[in-house]
Amino acid sequence: MEKGKLKVYNTLTRKKELFVPINKDYVGMYVCGPTVYGNPHLGHARPAVTFDVVFRYLKHLGYKVRYVRNITDVGHLENEEAGTGEDKIAKKARLEQLEPMEVVQSYTLKYHEAYQLLNTLPPSIEPCATGHIPEQIEWVEKILESGFAYESNGSVYLDVLAYAEKHKYGGLSGRVLADLLETTRELEGQEEKRNKPDFAIWKKAPEEHIMKWNSPWGLGMPGWHLECSVMSTKYLGEQFDIHGGGMDLLFPHHESEIVQSVCYCGHETVRYWMHNNMITINGQKMGKSLNNFITLDELFAGDHELLESSYSPMTIRFLILGAHYRSTIDFSNKGLKDAEKGHKKIMNALKLLNQMEHPGNAEAKNQEEDTLINQICDLCYEHINDDFNTAKVIADLFELTSKINAFHNKQLSLDAISTATFSKLKQHFNDFVTDILGLKDEGANTDNGLTDGLMELILKIRSEARQKKDWGTSDLIRDELKALKVLVKDGKDGTSWSIE
16 A cells, blocks of 8 residues: 555644654654553543554554553552642552552553453553653753753652743643633642642652652652653654544643653654544543443443443444544443444455455456445545544445445356456455454354354255245244344355344
């Protein structure tokens, strides 16, 4: 596929821009990963799947991609906006009477297991905050030397007003500094700060705090915002292509990243900022902080009061891909059931297509059909190049699925299209379903052909009933299978089956 046609919506400029990497043929991408103090939930699945598709498609285009996704294992405090409260991992460790690193290890493994089930590719590098303490201290020292930060009672804060005197503030989030200064809301624990918008880049640790490190300012820990600036530039350089994350991170996290990166590097480090929207429940963001989340384990097992049944990992992935990444997805059982049905349809079409053999005619016998299939295949690329519009790609795949089913059911002859068009259809369908969207047939590796074998046996019994003119048994088998969403079709070349 030709490079140079991909357009990406850049949150910083608020418009779609042609994607041009800083270094030809190489792409650096950083995505904010999880804070590992609880089980992964449906909200975590969205950025994981969204940026997996970005990673997959960039690789499909032939780019060499370095994908960095961090693990936050220290510094993420309870009150994100104020930068106050207890460290989330330390609190979990205290409540469960564990070492903080036990909590980190346990939940990191759970995230890895869940992401693997969702068929997301592992990142190229997965750094953690605690593994980069010296680098973060060095950043704090340099920002202090530049005059953009101050030390207060063992903590170090970035002086946002001093920054705003020389650099633009709020370009990413749209926040206006004057509005932030005028707010009357008093946030607990901000007495050390000169101004309310200031944020900690190093935080003094309480005496009882376990996760603390020696620094020039005493025992403490790095600020949550700082870790991403430090690790992204360490592994991708002081200028890199894509920084991704959920829209909930836009402020204060990503805005603060820009500020501290400019203070340290002297310039902004990110060319394209990308943000996926939220998964909501009754219009509210799904999240651990709001206690309104459904864990992925609960979804896979159907073990939650809001769930009507269990849903497979590929159903979750299909649900997420069925909407544009910048639009919200409101949780519903109907949406999940539709996703389950859609996934099965496409996977069944993929199986049928890969079993087909073209008769070999170089010229199409139905030029209209031949042209139409070529156009739909081209639309798949047109839509993925339009800011990764997976919703429209899936709509295109459904159109191709209808054509594949028509070929299978003999409603449309394969010689209607040329050999070249058939090859294009097969290549594009396989590329988009498996390579780019990352969908797979979950039953393919688990039943060892049991489903196909059972269906072959059932259809053989039905065929024998038809030969004996036992129409009652024949119709009963067909109707019972239909109730299970399995369609049986009788044709001149025999009986076939497919999943609705």
